[in-house]
Amino acid sequence: APKDEDVVRAPRPEYIPNKIDDLNYVRVFDTTLRDGEQSPGATLTSKEKLDIARNLAKLGVDIIEAGFPIASPDDLEAVRNIAKNVGNEVYPDGYVPVICGLSRANKKDIDAAWEGVRHAKRPRIHTFIATSKIHMESKLRKTPDEVVQIAVDGVTYARSLGCEDVEFSPEDAGRSDPEFLYRILAAVVEAGATTLNIPDTVGICLPEEFGALIAGIKANVPGQYIISTHCQNDLGLSTANSLAGVANGARQVECTINGIGERAGNASLEEVAMSIWMRGQEKIFGARTGINPVYIYPCSKMVREYSGMAVQPHKAIVGANAFAHESGIHQDGMLKNKLTYEIIAPETIGYFRGEGDVGVVMGKHSGRHALKSKLKQLGFPLEGDELNEMFDRFKLVAEQKTGGVGDDEIIALVTSGAGQG
Ligand code: KIV
Numbered sequence: 001a002p003k004d005e006d007v008v009r010a011p012r013p014e015y016i017p018n019k020i021d022d023l024n025y026v027r028v029f030d031t032t033l034r035d036g037e038q039s040p041g042a043t044l045t046s047k048e049k050l051d052i053a054r055n056l057a058k059l060g061v062d063i064i065e066a067g068f069p070i071a072s073p074d075d076l077e078a079v080r081n082i083a084k085n086v087g088n089e090v091y092p093d094g095y096v097p098v099i100c101g102l103s104r105a106n107k108k109d110i111d112a113a114w115e116g117v118r119h120a121k122r123p124r125i126h127t128f129i130a131t132s133k134i135h136m137e138s139k140l141r142k143t144p145d146e147v148v149q150i151a152v153d154g155v156t157y158a159r160s161l162g163c164e165d166v167e168f169s170p171e172d173a174g175r176s177d178p179e180f181l182y183r184i185l186a187a188v189v190e191a192g193a194t195t196l197n198i199p200d201t202v203g204i205c206l207p208e209e210f211g212a213l214i215a216g217i218k219a220n221v222p223g224q225y226i227i228s229t230h231c232q233n234d235l236g237l238s239t240a241n242s243l244a245g246v247a248n249g250a251r252q253v254e255c256t257i258n259g260i261g262e263r264a265g266n267a268s269l270e271e272v273a274m275s276i277w278m279r280g281q282e283k284i285f286g287a288r289t290g291i292n293p294v295y296i297y298p299c300s301k302m303v304r305e306y307s308g309m310a311v312q313p314h315k316a317i318v319g320a321n322a323f324a325h326e327s328g329i330h331q332d333g334m335l336k337n338k339l340t341y342e343i344i345a346p347e348t349i350g351y352f353r354g355e356g357d358v359g360v361v362m363g364k365h366s367g368r369h370a371l372k373s374k375l376k377q378l379g380f381p382l383e384g385d386e387l388n389e390m391f392d393r394f395k396l397v398a399e400q401k402t403g404g405v406g407d408d409e410i411i412a413l414v415t416s417g418a419g420q421g
Contacts, residue, residue: 012095012290015062015122017165018194018224020251024286027252028273029063029197029228030056032303033078034102035266036256037067042307046078053086055302056097056257059295061269063098063124063252069116070109079116087120095290098165100124105154114161124165125158126197127151131170131184133177148184152191159192167195169230174200178213182220189223195252196225200241203234203264211244218249228252231267233259238267239316243275246287253289257303258311258318270296270317274344297350317349323359326404328367334358335373362405364398378407380414390414 013022020027033049036042044052049066056064064086069076079101087099099120103109105127117123129140129151136142142150151168158166168188170181185196198217200210214227229245229252231238242253259268273291280287300318304311313320323346325334333340338358346353353359356377360370368391375382375390382390393413398405 012060012062012093015095015098017124018226020226024280024288025251026246026276026287026289027062027226027228028060028269028289028291029065029100029252029254030061030256030269031065031230031254031266032056032256032260032269033082034065034067035254035262036260036303036307038262039260039265039307039309042260042309044078044306046074046081048306049078050081050085052257052299052302052306053082054089055295055299057086057089057091057095058292059269059299060091060093060095060290060292061097062095062290063100065100065102065126065254067116068102069112070103076112076116079113080119083117083120083123087117087122093290096121098122098124100126100167102126102128103154103158105129105150107157110154110158110161114158114163118161118163122165123163124167124195125161125163126167126169127154127158128169128171128197128199129154130172131180132172132175134175135172144180148187151184152187155188155191155193164194166193167197167228168193169197169199171199172201173198173213174202174205174210178216178220181213181217185217185221186223189221189225194225195228196221197228197230197252197254198245198250199230199254200232200238201230203232203238203241205231205237205241207237207240207244210241211248214245214248214250226251228254229267230254232261233264233266236264238265239271239275242267242272246276257299258309258315260303260307260309268316270300270349274317274349278343293348294350297346317344318351322346323351323353324361325359326361326363327365328370331360331370332367334360335369362394362398362410363401364395366394366398374407374410375414378411378414380411382414 013025066079066082067075069079083099099117101113101116103113113125227250229242229250231241255267255269255272259265276287330341
């Protein structure tokens with residue numbers, strides 16, 4: 001990654017909890033350390049959480065959800081540590097990230113969340129209660145009226161502690177009655193909520209539905225607040241749904257690095273941020289974020305290593321194959337012009353290939369042109385019959401291999417065949 005002082009970012013609007021003085025700016029709220037850590041099998045130590053939080057701040061994340069303080073003394077300590085440190089550090093563009101802690105809508109949880117985040121320059125409490133019929137009836141065993149009262153009491157209590165930045169989430173909003181959502185959201189805004197986060201908790205919405213939900217909230221809930229998306233990936237639609245939310249007025253997106261999270265995970269920060277970076281101007285009302293893409297790969301690598309959650313090779317943006325090319329036709333295109341098969345230069349996201357390396361992976365689908373180029377790079381500039389003969393022998397080896405043919409094997413092949421033909 002580059003040195004901090006070399007990093008130039010677009011100016012970020014001043015942080016005001018319930019409004020953004022730039023209609024196009026979308027806040028990025030990272031929940032790798034809270035929802036991401038809820039991935040089965042992913043556990044992070046307090047020191048690892050602090051390292052990740054620092055990297056998220058460098059990446060340009062606006063709000064870091066550092067944990068769920070009531071969950072355990074360790075969680076509280078990790079949140080407090082991040083609030084005291086990262087929450088008071090000034091990052092290259094002069095920005096101090098907001099540090100957020102999650103709580104259910106009850107005093108004990110809210111006290112723990114406040115105890116964790118209050119040391120930060122910009123503390124936020126995020127409180128939630130479920131609003132879908134199935135959750136209210138089967139899980140909470142509460143009536144809708146009771147749920148509204150609990151939500152209002154929770155937000156009022158959080159504000160009474162001196163916290164000026166309070167986010168409210170109606171859990172399972174994706175399956176909640178929109179009219180009930182408007183009612184509870186209007187009530188919590190009245191009580192002092194500054195961000196309304198809309199979770200598709202079970203990842204069931206289609207992009208059109210989620211977009212319409214956000215548009216409906218914007219049109220029907222009075223007051224000054226920021227709308228946020230929180231999309232789970234059960235149907236593989238979390239990125240598409242987050243973008244549909246932005247297109248319909250959401251100005252905060254909640255995501256995690258590598259998309260880690262409960263079950264099939266959360267919207268992945270790198271996918272959402274790079275989609276806005278690539279297509280924001282033309283497609284989604286000129287949206288932009290404060291993310292500096294060059295830190296994406298280092299963050300992804302750190303989260304992968306610390307959490308032990310592997311990244312699938314074909315994962316968009318950060319997978320091992322995201323910038324690799326095996327078929328002959330693609331390799332030929334890449335060797336002539338990288339834009340033929342890459343929409344993002346890997347350096348943009350902080351993934352640096354070697355000089356002259358265009359991500360060509362030598363395997364059974366590789367063509368003559370790619371082999372010629374690889375041989376030249378390895379110091380064997382073969383032409384004509386020599387190249388043809390080497391290509392035939394290479395194909396025989398490549399057809400037997402599943403993981404591609406490495407440079408050492410190609411060198412062995414060319415030197416063992418020297419003088420043949
Ligand atoms: O998925 C969800 O509903 C949540 C909320 C607490 C925001 O994680």
